[in-house]
Amino acid sequence: MFVEYLKYQEAGRHANVADLHKHLSVMKFAIFGNKHQTKKSKSIEKLFDVITQNGDKFAIDGPFYDFLRKEKIAMPAPDEIITGNEFTADIAISFGGDGTLLRTASRIGRKAIPILGINAGRLGLLTPTSNEDIGYVIGKIHNKEYYIEELSLIEALTDGEELNSYPFALNEIAVMKHDSSSMMTIDVTLNGNDKITYQADGLIVAAPSGSTGYSLSVGGPIITPDANVLVLTPIAPHSLSARPIVISDSTVIDIKVNSRSRNFLIAIDGRNESCSETTRITVRKADYRQLVIRRHEHTFIQNLKDKLMWGTDLRD
Numbered sequence: 001m002f003v004e005y006l007k008y009q010e011a012g013r014h015a016n017v018a019d020l021h022k023h024l025s026v027m028k029f030a031i032f033g034n035k036h037q038t039k040k041s042k043s044i045e046k047l048f049d050v051i052t053q054n055g056d057k058f059a060i061d062g063p064f065y066d067f068l069r070k071e072k073i074a075m076p077a078p079d080e081i082i083t084g085n086e087f088t089a090d091i092a093i094s095f096g097g098d099g100t101l102l103r104t105a106s107r108i109g110r111k112a113i114p115i116l117g118i119n120a121g122r123l124g125l126l127t128p129t130s131n132e133d134i135g136y137v138i139g140k141i142h143n144k145e146y147y148i149e150e151l152s153l154i155e156a157l158t159d160g161e162e163l164n165s166y167p168f169a170l171n172e173i174a175v176m177k178h179d180s181s182s183m184m185t186i187d188v189t190l191n192g193n194d195k196i197t198y199q200a201d202g203l204i205v206a207a208p209s210g211s212t213g214y215s216l217s218v219g220g221p222i223i224t225p226d227a228n229v230l231v232l233t234p235i236a237p238h239s240l241s242a243r244p245i246v247i248s249d250s251t252v253i254d255i256k257v258n259s260r261s262r263n264f265l266i267a268i269d270g271r272n273e274s275c276s277e278t279t280r281i282t283v284r285k286a287d288y289r290q291l292v293i294r295r296h297e298h299t300f301i302q303n304l305k306d307k308l309m310w311g312t313d314l315r316d
Helices: 002-010 017-024 041-053 062-070 098-108 131-142 300-308
Strands: 028-033 057-061 080-082 091-096 115-119 147-158 172-177 184-190 194-200 202-206 229-235 245-248 253-258 263-268 271-276 281-294
Touching (some): 028 041, 028 062, 028 098, 041 091, 062 080, 091 098, 098 115, 115 131, 147 172, 172 184, 184 202
Parallel strands (some): 028 091, 057 080, 115 281
Antiparallel strands (some): 147 281, 172 202, 184 194, 184 253, 202 229, 229 245, 253 281, 263 271
């Protein structure tokens, strides 16, 4: 309970423990989901059942609500349809895969709302709760028996054209070539001093929670979520000496791209947009953290074993 009280106190929403107990006697969930998992969407009925049985309330994202109605999913009337990013809740639920959780995080922004990721996707490294565990986990949350983990985010800033995307990333910020043209020259300066030049198809700057995502797929290291580091991982580098490097998360990273196509893509947790090569990108650690809900018994290493079979001898 003390952990939850600190979170609400930091958000300026409650003045004392009595207020917190009163507020949490009935919880409000904000539900976001994947509109492309038709076969698995029916399992969300269990989520609605548990929420209503506990006497709690829920709001639901408008497009996801329309999708569930189209799929004829049985659900009680929500207390609120979420149409923008101005919403309140005690807990946000991301029902889908890792991509759904990343989109949910961008909707929450700086609001001190923890996310519970329920895996209705494929791998789900960020969403360890399975459909089969919905009743158990929601019951634990209702009884205030859960752990809040704080994850670092990174931010992209530009010196020219403004980005259309939400500039904060829980996983990674990547610059990539725009099409199938020749590789790019990517000049990276760390803290205004050390310069690195990559000849490659792109470069990934990954936060710790993103080390098991895009960065890992192109040879980056696995980083524990509580590490105070960032990872620079080149994409298809032209030199065998270009290897991923782990740096302090206090480092300010300036990126300049030269491309024959005169433009490049920037991807912020998968939200892509085109930039002119005259645009300079600065990546730095964000000034806030994303709150996620973890079960006490489910550690990061256990998740690696379950999802990636990490450290498993398949010869046994």
